[in-house]
Every structure is written in structure tokens, then in C-alpha cells.
Amino acid sequence: MSHAPRRPGRHFLQIPGPTPIPERILAAMSRQVLDHRGPDFQQLGLRVLANVKSLFKTKNHVIIYPSSGTGAWEAAFVNTLSPGDHVLMVETGQFALLWKVMAERMGLIPDVIPTDWRIGAEAHLIGEKLAADKAHKIKAVCVVHNETSTGCRAHIDEVRKAMDSAGHPALLMVDTISSLGVMDLRHDEWGIDVTVSGSQKGMMLPPGLSFTAVSEKALAASKTAKLPRAFWQWDDMISNNANGFFPYTPATSLLYGLDVAIDMLNEEGLDNVFARHERLAEATRRAVKAWGLDIWCRDPKYYSAAVTTVAMPEGHNADTFRKLVLDTFDMSLGTGLNKLAGKAFRIGHLGDTNELTVMGALSGVEMSLEIARIPHKKGGAAAAMSYLAVAMAAPEKKLAAE
Numbered sequence: 001m002s003h004a005p006r007r008p009g010r011h012f013l014q015i016p017g018p019t020p021i022p023e024r025i026l027a028a029m030s031r032q033v034l035d036h037r038g039p040d041f042q043q044l045g046l047r048v049l050a051n052v053k054s055l056f057k058t059k060n061h062v063i064i065y066p067s068s069g070t071g072a073w074e075a076a077f078v079n080t081l082s083p084g085d086h087v088l089m090v091e092t093g094q095f096a097l098l099w100k101v102m103a104e105r106m107g108l109i110p111d112v113i114p115t116d117w118r119i120g121a122e123a124h125l126i127g128e129k130l131a132a133d134k135a136h137k138i139k140a141v142c143v144v145h146n147e148t149s150t151g152c153r154a155h156i157d158e159v160r161k162a163m164d165s166a167g168h169p170a171l172l173m174v175d176t177i178s179s180l181g182v183m184d185l186r187h188d189e190w191g192i193d194v195t196v197s198g199s200q201k202g203m204m205l206p207p208g209l210s211f212t213a214v215s216e217k218a219l220a221a222s223k224t225a226k227l228p229r230a231f232w233q234w235d236d237m238i239s240n241n242a243n244g245f246f247p248y249t250p251a252t253s254l255l256y257g258l259d260v261a262i263d264m265l266n267e268e269g270l271d272n273v274f275a276r277h278e279r280l281a282e283a284t285r286r287a288v289k290a291w292g293l294d295i296w297c298r299d300p301k302y303y304s305a306a307v308t309t310v311a312m313p314e315g316h317n318a319d320t321f322r323k324l325v326l327d328t329f330d331m332s333l334g335t336g337l338n339k340l341a342g343k344a345f346r347i348g349h350l351g352d353t354n355e356l357t358v359m360g361a362l363s364g365v366e367m368s369l370e371i372a373r374i375p376h377k378k379g380g381a382a383a384a385m386s387y388l389a390v391a392m393a394a395p396e397k398k399l400a401a402e
């Protein structure tokens, strides 16, 4: 047994997923498991399958797998595509890269639009690629809504418009694993064909559930798609789900939590949820700028509401800094992934987070910058407080101040 010294108070889990779980959700999940073929489960199944649609703003089916988000990525491919199909992808960062690697492993051919990993997917570049694809070899466009490694978002409505202007029939697949319940998402209105998401980020749940919203067009594609699939077969899910059941054992305890998570987001109101995340993100960015540090995302148009990736000043290692923060203040910050390893750290401000938790996090970062003797200006936390005070006194002023 380890005898680590007691750490009083709450651990600050400020990584961009998994995120802290509200007490109400923890309580809902700590119940006995139930017969997943019985009547009580059926009620739960019918309810969560119906209610989860509100989060995607869809009337279509949402599939819930007992898997992490990566499973839903795979399901999106194997249900709609055939070996050798081209998929257009934008390499915005580590998660887009992993999705591309998966496409290759599945026998698909990714056509990749590169970036410098400091911007979100740009709709006009997607439009140009599609316009040039006269033969319609590209079968799907895959976009990461919120690139969790870099703190850059994509504007999915613009991507849709670019696809329509190009008159291209490719399916639109969107990864919303770290944006569902954080930033607006309109599966139906934006003409998304497959929206994939996960439980452990904006949804405030433990890891272990993935979500897939599918369009009629995606369902039609699944009738002719030839990639092999078994566990991920949408058809089996959809036919069983019609009665509230699942083709194999669902993650029953997580579904109790999901039931409450959906309620909590709708009780707050999705627009308020999104506004809160934008506010906390803006406060965080004001702190970073006041410290004189660089926000990794280089174009404000693409700033993420879920996470702020902060560039470490030359000559300082971000992971050494993160260790100091953890040891000193019991706070976990996100590590720099892949190309950003050692060069950047990430402040998660998504999920069950509010003004004071973000202020706590920013205070911890500011004190740690001082302890680590990292060149910076003081007053970042104060700048965030000033912003939040105005925003909270009169929420409508928030927009003017931005």
C-alpha cells in the first residue's frame, strides 16, 4: 500500500477529458445493476435513446456503444464505407491524426489537408478539394469539431456550406468527442451524416460510452458499404433500440448516469451551457495573454471553448511545469500531445466547471509560473476575474466585451 500524504480539498482535474463528474451523476450511477433484458431497463433505454437526441439536435437515431469515442470513429467508417474509398481529412492535430491512422488501418485512402496544428479545419480548403474531385472519388469528409490537442475548433456550418457549394455528395462525418455539451452542434440543420462523440468530456460522465448520430443518407450508405463489421453493426443496434434494448450487454451503470447528465444539460439550457463555456474560455485566454504567454491556436476565429492550449516559453519544459503544478497544488493540467510534447500544456475548462473552478485553476497556474521562475507578467488571474465580474454582473455585456 502506498502512503502518499493526504491532499486536502478537491483535486483540480483541469484536463480536457475525462472531466470531473457532478455528485448528482455519481449518485445516480451508484446503484445495483439491473437485468438489461427486463422491463426496468427497457424504460431507461427508451428514455436515454430518445433524450440524447436533444444534445445532437437531431430527430434521427443516436447509437450508444459501450466504448470510448475511438470505437464510434471505427463504427462511422465500417458502416458507411468500402475498402479503397477516399476520405478527405484535415490534420488539425493529434486527434485528427489518430483518426487518419485508423482510416489507413481500415483500408481507406485518406486525402489529407495538412495544417501547422495551430488552426481548426478551414472550410474553404475543404471546398477547394471537393470542387477538384470531379469524379467524386471522395466518399466522406471527416472533420474534428474541437481539436482537443491544440485548442482549435472548426466551424461545421461553414464546412457544410463549402460542401454544398462544391456540389459534392460525400458524407460529412464530425468528431464531437470534446465538443458535445460544450459548443453548439446541429446534426440535422448542418447536414451532418455521422456525428461521433464520447461520454467523458463535455458530458460529465466517466469514460465508457460513445454516441453516434446518423443521418438518413448515412443509413442508406450502410446498406451498400463493404468494410467488414460485426460489433459495430448499426442495423443490430437500431433494431434492438426500437424497444429500448441493445444487441449485447449495454453499460447499464453509465446509462443511469447518462440519463441524469442529459437532464442536467437541458435544465441549465443548452444555450446557457454554451455561453458558460465561451465565458470560461475567454477568461482563460485573457489570463494567458496577461501573462504574456502565447495561446497555441493562432487565429481567434478558431479558439476552442473547451480547452486552451498554452505555448511554453522557449527553454522551459511544459511537462516539468505540469509536474510542479501537480505536486504543489494538486492540479492536473493536460499534457502536450505528439508535436506539442514538452512545448505546450492545456487548461481544460469544459464539463462541470464554473467561474470559481476556472479561477482556482488560473490562480494555480499563475502561482506555479512564479515558483517555476518562468518568465511571465503578473496579473493573469486578475484579468480573468475582471472579465468574469463584468460578464456575470450583466451576461449581455459579455458579448460586447469580447
Ligand SMILES: *Cc1c(COP(=O)(O)O)cnc(C)c1O
Binding pocket: 017, 068, 069, 070, 071, 095, 144, 146, 147, 148, 175, 176, 177, 178, 198
Ligand atoms: C478524446 C478525444 C478522442 C478520443 O476519444 P476516446 O474516448 O479516448 O477514444 C477523439 N477525438 C477527440 C477530439 C477527442 O477529444
